[in-house]
Amino acid sequence: MQKKYDPIEILNLKKPETPGKWGKVVAIFDLKIMGFMEIKGCKYIDGEKGFFLAFPSNKGKDDKFYNTIWTDDRDGIGLAFRQDVENALSNQIDFDITQEEVVW
Numbered sequence: 001m002q003k004k005y006d007p008i009e010i011l012n013l014k015k016p017e018t019p020g021k022w023g024k025v026v027a028i029f030d031l032k033i034m035g036f037m038e039i040k041g042c043k044y045i046d047g048e049k050g051f052f053l054a055f056p057s058n059k060g061k062d063d064k065f066y067n068t069i070w071t072d073d074r075d076g077i078g079l080a081f082r083q084d085v086e087n088a089l090s091n092q093i094d095f096d097i098t099q100e101e102v103v104w
Contacts, residue, residue, distance in 0.1 A: 006032075006035070007033070007034060007084065008031060008032070008033055008084050008085055008088045009031070009032040009035075009088070010029050010030075010031065010085075010088050010089055010091075010092055011029065011030040011031070011032055011038070012029060012030045013027060013028075013029045013092055013093075014027065014028045014029065015027050015093070024045050024046045024047060025043050025044070025045055026044045026045065026046050026051065026093070027043070027044040027089065027093060028041065028042070028043050028044075029042050029043075029044070029089070030042065031085060039055065039056065039069055040056065041056040042054065042055055042056065042085075044086075044089055044093075051086070053082050053085055053086060054067075055067050055068070055069040055070060055071075056068050056069055
């Protein structure tokens with residue numbers, strides 16, 4: 001019998017000791033997908049247009065950051081995945097309107 005896994009698990013959740021200590025980064029965490037794949041170093045950021053999920057990235061020679069993992073948000077599946085991750089995060093952190101109001 002095959003073991004049943006949660007579609008998305010939040011692992012190794014880290015939060016700043018005080019809101020704003022990490023700039024706009026609200027949380028750093030790893031994702032486990034379907035029990036077999038892990039994505040290390042994801043971030044949840046309080047941006048100008050609201051909270052958003054940032055996948056791991058590397059700094060290029062031009063000093064810009066480039067994602068090493070991304071979702072194709074054009075067909076809706078990527079957007080649905082991001083929403084599932086945000087829902088899993090909301091089970092562990094109570095987010096309000098701005099980072100200064102994040103409840104740990």
